[in-house]
Amino acid sequence: MKNEVQKNKEYEYKCIQCGNCCRAGFEVVIEKEDIERWIKYEQNEFVQFIQIDPKCISPTGLGGFHIEEVNTLQKIKETYKENEVNEKLEDLKQFILKNHNYFGKGSPLPIYTFIPDLGRTPILVPKTFQIILEGLKWGLIYTIKFELGGYCPFLKENLCSIHQIKPNVCRSFPYTKNGELKIDDYLIKICKGISKDSS
Ligand code: SF4
Ligand code: SF4
Structure with a gap:
């Protein structure tokens, strides 16, 4: 800052x-440039602190808080013909399940995704940075996975432990x-x- x-x-x-x-x-949304920076500085372990924003794969969003511009499902519906949408959604589902580790339910916010088996507000952590880059092409939104209470895992002794290479959102x-x-x-x-x- x-x-x-x-x-x-x-x-x-x-x-x-x-x-x-x-x-x-505060949500920290991860951009392609952030991932490229972390790859450049060989910070592969950071991937464990990233997750898919469950709102972006929720057909209903969070109560009334549903921002269609950042909803991946909505983008797919707008991009593909009606008869292709179900197939694309199935492809996206397989991409998510195959390439992300599921860590159970996250915050108590009632966010249900288009993959009902995952239940409420699932924590889906990408396996590698390359998966994030691929997921971004799908239109998925990745954020920092906060600790309980809304703490960023990179906050150490009250300071950002990755200050020089922190995400763009934090820079601005x-x-x-x-x-x-x-x-x-x-x-x-x-x-x-x-x-x-x-x-
Ligand atoms: S650390 Fe964050 S909250 Fe504190 S003064 Fe700087 S910008 Fe504001
Ligand atoms: S600790 Fe660093 S990475 Fe985490 S929110 Fe603060 S500035 Fe961003």
Whole structure:
């Protein structure tokens, strides 16, 4: 996170390394570039800390919180002809089951996927980085697999233990892709580096 003072209209921000954002349950979505970086630096063991976001393979999402743009099933339905969709979904199911280890139920959130046998909110960990790269081509969303309580497994002694090679999402936090500070009530509450602009 950035150390220079950044401002928007009402707030200013300077990371004080309190570590709160790394244990607040914020989703850390993994990008292709992150995987390529970890392959380059031979961090193969990181794969055990990644999982498929169960929301992306859920036909119903999480209650009303269903974001169709990041739903893999929806993307398949939009990409293929109606008579091809079932076959593609079956291929995706086989890809997931063959190439990911199942670690039981994750958070108590009621997320049910298109693979009913897996039950609620399954933890599906890819076997290798190459599988993640393949899964991304399917449109799957991979995230860091947080510890109970929303802690990132890379947070050690209140600091990011992989700071130099942390995921892009963490590099840009708390900014949007447009470089705007992402201000909302929750962020203001947890981020000790955000304060009202005093100038
Ligand atoms: S990877 Fe590092 S910066 Fe990102 S959430 Fe985990 S501990 Fe925090
Ligand atoms: S919560 Fe804010 S101040 Fe604390 S580590 Fe994260 S970005 Fe920095």
